[in-house]
Amino acid sequence: MKYLNEFRNGEVAQKMAREIWQVATRPWKIMEICGGQTHSIIRNGIDQMLPPGIEMIHGPGCPVCVTPLSLIDKALAIAAEPGVIFCSFGDMLRVPGTESDLFQIKGRGGDVRVLYSPLDAVELAIRNPDKQVVFFGVGFETTAPANAMSVHLAKRRGVKNFSLLVSHVLVPPAIEAIMSSPENHVQAFLAAGHVCSVMGFWEYPALADDFEIPIVVTGFEPLDLLDGIRRAVIQLEKGEHRVENAYERIVTYAGNFEAQRLLAEIFEVTDRSWRGIGMIPKSGWRLNDRYRDFDAEQRFQISGIHTEESPLCKAGDVLRGAIKPAGCGAFGKECTPRHPLGATMVSSEGACAAYFNYGRYLSAEELASAGAVHA
Amino acid sequence: MPDHGAPDFSKWSCPLPLRDYPTIVMGHGGGGKLGNELVEYLFLPAFHNPALESLGDAAVIEPGPGRLAMSTDSFVVQPLFFPGGSIGALAVNGTVNDLAVSGAEPMFLSASFILEEGFPLSQLAAVVDAMAEAAAKAGVRIVTGDTKVVERGHGDGCYINTAGVGLLRQGISVGPNRAQAGDVVLVSGTMGDHGMAIMSVREGLEFESQIRSDCAALNVMIADVLDAVGSSVHAMRDPTRGGLASTLNEIATASNVGIDIEDAKVPVRSEVQSACELLGLDPVYVANEGKAVFFVAPEAADRALEVLRAHPLGVDAARIGVVTAQHPRMLVSRTAIGGNRVIATQIGEQLPRIC
Numbered sequence: 001m002k003y004l005n006e007f008r009n010g011e012v013a014q015k016m017a018r019e020i021w022q023v024a025t026r027p028w029k030i031m032e033i034c035g036g037q038t039h040s041i042i043r044n045g046i047d048q049m050l051p052p053g054i055e056m057i058h059g060p061g062c063p064v065c066v067t068p069l070s071l072i073d074k075a076l077a078i079a080a081e082p083g084v085i086f087c088s089f090g091d092m093l094r095v096p097g098t099e100s101d102l103f104q105i106k107g108r109g110g111d112v113r114v115l116y117s118p119l120d121a122v123e124l125a126i127r128n129p130d131k132q133v134v135f136f137g138v139g140f141e142t143t144a145p146a147n148a149m150s151v152h153l154a155k156r157r158g159v160k161n162f163s164l165l166v167s168h169v170l171v172p173p174a175i176e177a178i179m180s181s182p183e184n185h186v187q188a189f190l191a192a193g194h195v196c197s198v199m200g201f202w203e204y205p206a207l208a209d210d211f212e213i214p215i216v217v218t219g220f221e222p223l224d225l226l227d228g229i230r231r232a233v234i235q236l237e238k239g240e241h242r243v244e245n246a247y248e249r250i251v252t253y254a255g256n257f258e259a260q261r262l263l264a265e266i267f268e269v270t271d272r273s274w275r276g277i278g279m280i281p282k283s284g285w286r287l288n289d290r291y292r293d294f295d296a297e298q299r300f301q302i303s304g305i306h307t308e309e310s311p312l313c314k315a316g317d318v319l320r321g322a323i324k325p326a327g328c329g330a331f332g333k334e335c336t337p338r339h340p341l342g343a344t345m346v347s348s349e350g351a352c353a354a355y356f357n358y359g360r361y362l363s364a365e366e367l368a369s370a371g372a373v374h375a
Numbered sequence: 376m377p378d379h380g381a382p383d384f385s386k387w388s389c390p391l392p393l394r395d396y397p398t399i400v401m402g403h404g405g406g407g408k409l410g411n412e413l414v415e416y417l418f419l420p421a422f423h424n425p426a427l428e429s430l431g432d433a434a435v436i437e438p439g440p441g442r443l444a445m446s447t448d449s450f451v452v453q454p455l456f457f458p459g460g461s462i463g464a465l466a467v468n469g470t471v472n473d474l475a476v477s478g479a480e481p482m483f484l485s486a487s488f489i490l491e492e493g494f495p496l497s498q499l500a501a502v503v504d505a506m507a508e509a510a511a512k513a514g515v516r517i518v519t520g521d522t523k524v525v526e527r528g529h530g531d532g533c534y535i536n537t538a539g540v541g542l543l544r545q546g547i548s549v550g551p552n553r554a555q556a557g558d559v560v561l562v563s564g565t566m567g568d569h570g571m572a573i574m575s576v577r578e579g580l581e582f583e584s585q586i587r588s589d590c591a592a593l594n595v596m597i598a599d600v601l602d603a604v605g606s607s608v609h610a611m612r613d614p615t616r617g618g619l620a621s622t623l624n625e626i627a628t629a630s631n632v633g634i635d636i637e638d639a640k641v642p643v644r645s646e647v648q649s650a651c652e653l654l655g656l657d658p659v660y661v662a663n664e665g666k667a668v669f670f671v672a673p674e675a676a677d678r679a680l681e682v683l684r685a686h687p688l689g690v691d692a693a694r695i696g697v698v699t700a701q702h703p704r705m706l707v708s709r710t711a712i713g714g715n716r717v718i719a720t721q722i723g724e725q726l727p728r729i730c
């Protein structure tokens with residue numbers, strides 16, 4: 001905690017915010033890629049501390065939000081099968097499929113468990129040889145090494161009743177897709193610090209050059225984020241477009257070599273459909289031929305599921321930064337965290353839920369004045 | 376109360392007839408001899424008091440003149456024994472606290488057990504023992520009860536329901552709808568201890584120091600506050616499930632007021648904070664079982680805080696915010712770095728985030 005508290009120092013934060021106010025002469029739109037960053041920005045009220053023109057656009061970096069509905073439906077069908085122990089990270093449980101969610105499958109007798117690590121699922125499979133244990137392996141490059149390790153371990157230990165339902169997605173192709181979109185508003189990116197801790201940031205200079213856009217590798221604590229924003233604004237004001245590392249205590253240019261080696265051993269690049277965004281070529285990972293036996297999609301031949309997105313949900317526009325959550329007609333009406341139409345309302349990192357929970361009722365000015373009377 | 380982190384059966388001497396059945400069998404709920412033996416050899420000696428010992432179909436009590444408050448709660452916690460408490464202690468303290476924060480002096484409790492076939496009698500004895508101790512400590516009597524047994528696989532060992540009555544204090548009027556602009560918000564201690572104690576046992580997490588549940592009866596501490604500043608207390612509540620955030624939101628809504636707090640002033644133990652960071656949880660949403668929140672008129676706030684801190688259960692008491700006429704029905708917190716956030720009520724349980 002001591003280590004974290006250093007990056008939550010209020011005085012330093014105020015100083016950094018003041019510097020951003022001094023540097024910014026024009027409005028800028030900066031996208032933070034990662035859902036964890038979105039969460040921290042809202043949780044700490046960082047967006048409230050920025051000059052009015054500096055707008056944070058919440059990017060597609062929440063695995064819960066971008067996992068395609070068809071795969072959620074597949075997960076639900078597998079979890080409902082008898083003899084299956086279906087394991088997942090916690091916040092996938094409430095993601096609505098077309099007709100149900102994992103909580104409801106559990107309520108109807110499905111064996112659905114929340115785990116903190118996919119490695120625990122392998123242990124679970126060893127302890128329950130008469131069950132099929134499936135781990136829902138979603139996420140970006142951050143969660144991928146642990147998922148890869150689970151398959152690696154399962155193969156090495158000959159665990160036949162473990163499989164992975166994979167929906168891994170990759171950040172650089174998403175940046176490319178966002179920047180290539182004709183309605184793009186994003187002028188700078190805060191790259192996701194934890195993704196870069198695995199992958200490094202060697203993939204980014206080409207993107208920064210091609211799209212002439214500043215990319216700042218940024219962490220998750222308040223001071224990390226303020227520093228990332230500060231650096232992005234300075235570059236924008238100077239008309240520069242470099243890749244900067246504002247998360248040096250964790251991230252190196254090359255990243256974690258061991259993790260990358262493991263990923264290359266287990267996964268191969270594939271086209272992926274992103275919920276709300278659509279197909280992005282070469283934007284994900286799947287198990288490669290040598291590990292295909294551990295692919296839950298192969299093991300459970302699920303067919304005949306009917307997948308249908310809510311026609312009201314504008315999650316895709318939110319994820320691309322085309323609209324703010326409140327710009328969706330269903331926001332706070334048909335769509336609330338209690339009855340989410342789209343995944344961005346489900347995860348606490350989802351842009352819509354973050355807005356609903358932390359700031360829905362107030363404009364920035366109202367929020368700022370609300371805090372004026374304090375004990 | 377002893378630490379029930381591991382069941383301590385040493386004090387329980389098993390009377391002979393019960394030894395025939397080391398575990399609960401269906402017959403213990405059947406109303407026959409086995410059930411009677413449970414009452415005679417376990418419940419009566421543990422809870423002994425005249426109202427219970429009359430063994431009527433209903434306990435007859437004389438609460439004295441005045442208005443009564445009544446409350447009930449069911450307890451299904453797993454594990455049954457955890458650092459700092461047990462389901463037995465929770466079952467007594469939970470109902471005692473619900474009465475106490477309503478401004479009542481808790482007096483009499485009922486206790487109903489739903490036991491699963493096969494539940495070890497020694498564990499039941501330890502649960503009952505913990506209830507007896509908690510009741511004695513809180514100064515309440517368990518005057519009536521019931522036992523049912525469900526088939527193996529249909530329960531989780533032991534469920535307990537308690538109901539309680541208490542005599543309302545004269546000269547005070549507290550209620551969730553009585554908070555008013557200007558009131559100072561006090562908490563009696565650190566937030567999130569109980570929830571994180573349970574979660575670390577369930578998840579097998581280990582920290583430098585063990586997180587212990589704050590499970591405790593608050594009636595004496597609350598009585599101290601009411602003795603000192605009585606009518607200046609406008610609302611009280613124990614922030615159990617849903618934590619501080621839910622309690623403050625409920626009061627903001629019921630009283631149609633806004634509440635401003637400061638993240639940095641909410642007391643949280645460092646080990647609880649660390650566990651929350653690790654699991655991606657926010658301590659303001661985590662359950663407490665031995666803490667109270669007070670809404671006090673500003674002129675009485677210092678005195679109330681002083682009285683709280685003088686009580687062993689209130690040493691970490693703190694002033695965390697104020698009630699405002701602005702932004703009605705909303706809880707706004709000043710973050711540690713000087714931003715603001717709205718703290719909403721959670722939909723269900725807090726879900727750990729992916730990354």
